[in-house]
Every structure is written in structure tokens, then in C-alpha cells.
Amino acid sequence: MNQQFKPTILIIDDEASICESLQGVLEDEGYNVSTALSGEEGIHFLANEPIDLVFLDILMPGGMDGIETLKEIKQMFSDTEVIMISGHGTFDLALEAGKLGALDFLGKPLDLDIILEKVEKVIQKIELRHSGKTSLHRYKRPIIGNSPAMQEILMKIRQVAPTNGRVLITGESGTGKELVARAIHEFSRRRKAPFVEVNSAAIPKELIESELFGHERGAFTGASKLRVGKFEQANGGTIFLDEIGDMSLSMQAKILRVLEEHKVERVGSGQTIDVDVRTISATNKNLSAEIEENNFREDLYYRLNVVPIHVLPLRERIEDLPLLLDHFLDRFCRENQRPKMSVTDGALEMLSRYDWPGNVRELRNLIERIVILCPNHAIDVIDLPEEIYGKKTLRGGMQAPLKDARQEFESRFIVNSLKANSWNITETAKQLGIERTHLHRKMRQYDIERET
Ligand SMILES: Nc1ncnc2c1ncn2[C@@H]1O[C@H](COP(=O)(O)OP(=O)(O)OP(=O)(O)O)[C@@H](O)[C@H]1O
Ligand SMILES: [Mg+2]
Incomplete structure (x- = not known):
């Protein structure tokens, strides 16, 4: 296999045993393999991570079947190739799948040699497509989260990605803003062109112009070589203006001009160059307050803020914690070549009640540290650091910390669900799987009142 190009494969089959055995075989061959147990789950996965090849079961009970899933994949992710897995009596369906763009079929029971042969062929085809293209950024990091807030963000990403x-x-800080920016680029038609990041806070005043627009050789003392600026580098692709809340006023003026004129001029050159870039910006500051204090130009704000995406702090969508935990455990256990670790209920409760000032980044770093240092297979309360397990975070004394933790978690969970359902009691109770009266009782117990 080509060293630089590591194909990504997704197996969608409702039979876990098929997923597992196929995954095992393909991973042994060095492919990067993930699995999904339903069409919906598969599509969701694809929306988060580009996949080169999908194995798709034709018959899946309930929800989307193989054909529907195939249609959706071909429509939304046209670069992804699909091989159908077809069992007995699915010949007609297989033909239909062929018409819809599936490349090939595997019959059940699966035959190892045939599988590998077919995969090899498809991969060669994909490799051919990739060859000749320079090292483009390939989107590797999925966005994890099943809270209503994160689902809404995923949907927004898909909606805005194809537009300019x-x-x-x-x-x-640490909520995943950069991850969102990269995902938008990856799901846009610009994905084959560069994603160029500008850290607005880090550029010294005297270098702003040459950073952003480039300079000709000899344009000023020290300009010994021609330099292509960030906007020109990003031509055809996306420019990511990070930390814009910290941008100097002089830089703001310069950025505003490019956004208006779609042209740049290298320092020391009389010529203007047309640039076609999509702008995504991010900040952890409150820009309204910055505008108020005359630190940020209002006109620039309106230019940049056509589609706002707000990423909630982790503590306000703590429902995402279990999935994120699982994701990072999976990743870091793999990276450190140790069997996948688990988390005890007690530890999970502690983690759920912590307020995560550093958000997902803090969680990620914590899990990496624990995977490296914790000798036990199951992560328990005592394996957690002081700031999470420590006295500081325990309220109401030490008599019943576990109970406290559980109640605090439950209370926060209920508030979040209520918010997600616009405080509709019936809907919330349904979502939580409890009776309305039970929900009312819980709300009284925790003093939960509708926010105005
Ligand atoms: N929903 C998520 N799923 C998986 N990983 C995530 C998620 N959100 C954040 N991360 C991970 O957390 C880390 C921080 O994310 P990122 O750099 O995107 O945050 P940020 O909002 O840009 O932070 P800052 O404001 O400090 O620049 C990264 O390693 C990122 O991959
Ligand atoms: Mg960032």
C-alpha cells in the first residue's frame, strides 16, 4: 500500500459479528476501519469523517435499508465508493444498487480472499484519483456529540458547507471551534484546496501586511525572498481567521478591505491579485462587548458574521460526556497500545459534575494522561485528579459525595433536556423516558424553574 495514503473504510451492517470480523480482516491489512450498525449511524459517521470506501449491507431491518442508505451516500458524499454486502435472495436489490452507483458486491457468507481482492481493486482506483494531488489536509478528527446542541451544529455545518x-x-476556549471550521471546509466544494489558518493575535504589527498579502523580493529590508501571503495561499479554499477578538485595529482595517474587494496586493508590487476565498472566523471573546469598547469594528463584525455558530461549553451539554470519553479512550488506548479501558460509574459521575473550564480540550488531555499513567483497567474515582475529585468541588460536606454527584448530574441533565425541548414538559418527559408527574416531582425536588 502507498505509504502516504491510508484509505479509510466504513462497514455498515446491522449484524455486529459481520462488522467485527470484516473490520478485523481489513485492519490486519493496514486499513483504517470503522463500523456502524445502521444506515442512520453510517450517514452520521460519514458526515463527520471522510471515508473512501463503504461496505454496506443491503438488508437492514428497521430505519433506512441498504438501498436508501446508498442513495443518500451517493448524493451527499460522491467521492465515497460503496461495495454492497448481499445475502440470499437479494439479487434484484443488488442490481438496483449497481444502477445507483455501488461498485461491487460481496455475497454472504463472506469469503476472505475475495474481499481482499475486491478492496485492493477499489483502493487502487481511489489511489489513482488521489495521486498527483499535493498533500492536502485530510479531515481526520470527527466531531463527537449527541446532545441536541451538537446535533444542531452538525446540521448547520452541512447546510453552510456548500455555500460561500x-x-x-x-x-x-477548547470547545471545538477549530474542529468546526475544518469540518466546514472539508464538506465544502473547496475541500481539495487549502485551509489556511491565521492566528490573528500572534502577528506582530509590522508583519501583518506581509503575512496576509505577501511581499515581493526586496520589498523591504529583510525581504530576501518572495513571500506568498495567507490570502493568496488560500485561493480557491478557505481562510480561517482565528482569535479575531484579539485582532489589532490596523489588521481589522486590512482584512475588511480584502473582504470587500476580493483582491490582494503583495507588498512592493504594484499589481493586484484576485483571490477567491471563503472566510471562517472564530473567537472566544464576546464581540459585542469588544465593539462597545471600540476594540472591534462593527462593520467588520457584520461582514464576518453572516452565519453564526455558537459552540456551548461542555458543562452545558454534559450529555456529550459519555460519548466523548469513549472516543478519547478509544483513541488514546489505541495510540498507547493498551486494551480499551473503562470508567466506573462513580468516576463517570464525578466527571459529569465537574464544570470543565477547559472544555473538551481539558477532557482530551485528562484522558490521554490517565491512559498513560493509570495502571488499572477501569478508571475509578481515585484515578481522577484533585480538581475533579478534590474537596473543592464537593458540596454539602463529605458524607454522601456519590449521592450528591448523582443528584447534581441528574438536575443538570433535566435542565438541559427542558431547554432543548423549550420547556415543554410532555416532550421532555418523553425524551427522558419518565412520566410527566415524575418529571414534575424531580423539578420540585431540584428547584428547577423555567428561565425567563
Ligand atoms: N466535539 C468534539 N469531538 C471530538 N473532539 C473534540 C470536540 N470538540 C473539541 N475536540 C478536541 O478538543 C481539542 C480542542 O478543540 P479546538 O482546538 O477545536 O478548540 P477551540 O474552540 O478552537 O479552542 P481555542 O479557543 O482554545 O482555540 C482538540 O483536540 C479537538 O480535537
Ligand atoms: Mg482554536
Whole structure:
């Protein structure tokens, strides 16, 4: 296999045993393999991570069947190839799948040699497509989260990605703003062109112009070589203006001009160059307050903020914690070549009640550290650091910390669900799987009142 190009494969089959055995075989061959147990789950996965090849079961009970899933894949992710897995009596369906763009079929029971042969062929085809293209950024990091807030963000990403609409991403540090920016680029038609990041806070004043627009050789003392600026580098692709809340006023003026004129001029050159870039910006500051204090230009704000995306802090969507935990455990256990670790209920409760000032980044770093240092297979309360397990976070004394933790978690969980359902009691109770009266009782117990 080509060293640089590591194909990604997704197996969609409702039979877990098929997923597992196929995954095992393909992973042994060095492919990067994931699995999904339903069409919906598969599509969701594809929306988060580009996949080169999908194995798709034709017959899946309930929800989307193989044909529907195939249609959706071909429509939304046209670069992804599909091999159908067809059992007995699915010949007609297989033919239909062929017409819809499936490349090939595997019959059940699966035959190892045939599988590998077919995969090899498809991969060669995909490799051919990739060859000749320079090292483009390939989107590797999925966005994890099943809270209503994250689902809404995933949907927004898909909606805005194909457009040229400027996106402003706000949210606390470590919530995943950059991840969202990269995903928008990856799901846009610009994905084959560069994604260029500009850290607005880090560019010294005297270098702003040459950073952004480039300079000709000899344009000023020290300009010994021609330099292509960020906007020109991003031509055809996306420019990501990070930390825009910290951008100097002089830089703001310069950015505003490019956004208006779609042209740049290298320092020391009399010529203007047309640039076609999509702008995504991000900040953890409150820009309204910055505008108020005359630190940020209002006109620039309106230019950048065509489509706002706000990423909630982790503590306000703590329902995402179990999935994120699982994701990072999976990743870091793999990276450190140790069997996948688990988390005890007690530890999970502690983690759920912690307020995560560093958001997902803090969680990620914590899990990496634990995977490296914790000798036990199951992560327990005592394996957690002081700030999470420590006295500081325990309220109401030490008599019943576990009970406290559970109640606090439950209370926060209920508030979040209520918010997600616009405080509709019936809907919320349904979502939580409890009776309305039970929900009312819980709300009284925790003093939960509708926010105005
Ligand atoms: N929903 C998520 N699923 C998986 N990983 C995530 C998620 N959100 C954040 N991460 C991970 O957390 C880390 C921080 O994310 P990112 O750099 O995108 O945050 P940010 O909002 O840009 O932070 P900052 O404001 O400090 O720049 C990264 O390693 C990222 O991959
Ligand atoms: Mg960032």
C-alpha cells in the first residue's frame, strides 16, 4: 500500500459479528476501519469523517435499508465508493444498487480472499484519483456529540458547507471551534484546496501586511525572498481567521478591505491579485462587548458574521460526556497500545459534575494522561485528579459525595433536556423516558424553574 495514503473504510451492517470480523480482516491489512450498525449511524459517521470506501449491507431491518442508505451516500458524499454486502435472495436489490452507483458486491457468507481482492481493486482506483494531488489536509478528527446542541451544529455545518457564506464561530476556549471550521471546509466544494489558518493575535504589527498579502523580493529590508501571503495561499479554499477578538485595529482595517474587494496586493508590487476565498472566523471573546469598547469594528463584525455558530461549553451539554470519553479512550488506548479501558460509574459521575473550564480540550488531555499513567483497567474515582475529585468541588460536606454527584448530574441533565425541548414538559418527559408527574416531582425536588 502507498505509504502516504491510508484509505479509510466504513462497514455498515446491522449484524455486529459481520462488522467485527470484516473490520478485523481489513485492519490486519493496514486499513483504517470503522463500523456502524445502521444506515442512520453510517450517514452520521460519514458526515463527520471522510471515508473512501463503504461496505454496506443491503438488508437492514428497521430505519433506512441498504438501498436508501446508498442513495443518500451517493448524493451527499460522491467521492465515497460503496461495495454492497448481499445475502440470499437479494439479487434484484443488488442490481438496483449497481444502477445507483455501488461498485461491487460481496455475497454472504463472506469469503476472505475475495474481499481482499475486491478492496485492493477499489483502493487502487481511489489511489489513482488521489495521486498527483499535493498533500492536502485530510479531515481526520470527527466531531463527537449527541446532545441536541451538537446535533444542531452538525446540521448547520452541512447546510453552510456548500455555500460561500461567511461563518463566525464563537465559544469558550477548547470547545471545538477549530474542529468546526475544518469540518466546514472539508464538506465544502473547496475541500481539495487549502485551509489556511491565521492566528490573528500572534502577528506582530509590522508583519501583518506581509503575512496576509505577501511581499515581493526586496520589498523591504529583510525581504530576501518572495513571500506568498495567507490570502493568496488560500485561493480557491478557505481562510480561517482565528482569535479575531484579539485582532489589532490596523489588521481589522486590512482584512475588511480584502473582504470587500476580493483582491490582494503583495507588498512592493504594484499589481493586484484576485483571490477567491471563503472566510471562517472564530473567537472566544464576546464581540459585542469588544465593539462597545471600540476594540472591534462593527462593520467588520457584520461582514464576518453572516452565519453564526455558537459552540456551548461542555458543562452545558454534559450529555456529550459519555460519548466523548469513549472516543478519547478509544483513541488514546489505541495510540498507547493498551486494551480499551473503562470508567466506573462513580468516576463517570464525578466527571459529569465537574464544570470543565477547559472544555473538551481539558477532557482530551485528562484522558490521554490517565491512559498513560493509570495502571488499572477501569478508571475509578481515585484515578481522577484533585480538581475533579478534590474537596473543592464537593458540596454539602463529605458524607454522601456519590449521592450528591448523582443528584447534581441528574438536575443538570433535566435542565438541559427542558431547554432543548423549550420547556415543554410532555416532550421532555418523553425524551427522558419518565412520566410527566415524575418529571414534575424531580423539578420540585431540584428547584428547577423555567428561565425567563
Ligand atoms: N466535539 C468534539 N469531538 C471530538 N473532539 C473534540 C470536540 N470538540 C473539541 N475536540 C478536541 O478538543 C481539542 C480542542 O478543540 P479546538 O482546538 O477545536 O478548540 P477551540 O474552540 O478552537 O479552542 P481555542 O479557543 O482554545 O482555540 C482538540 O483536540 C479537538 O480535537
Ligand atoms: Mg482554536
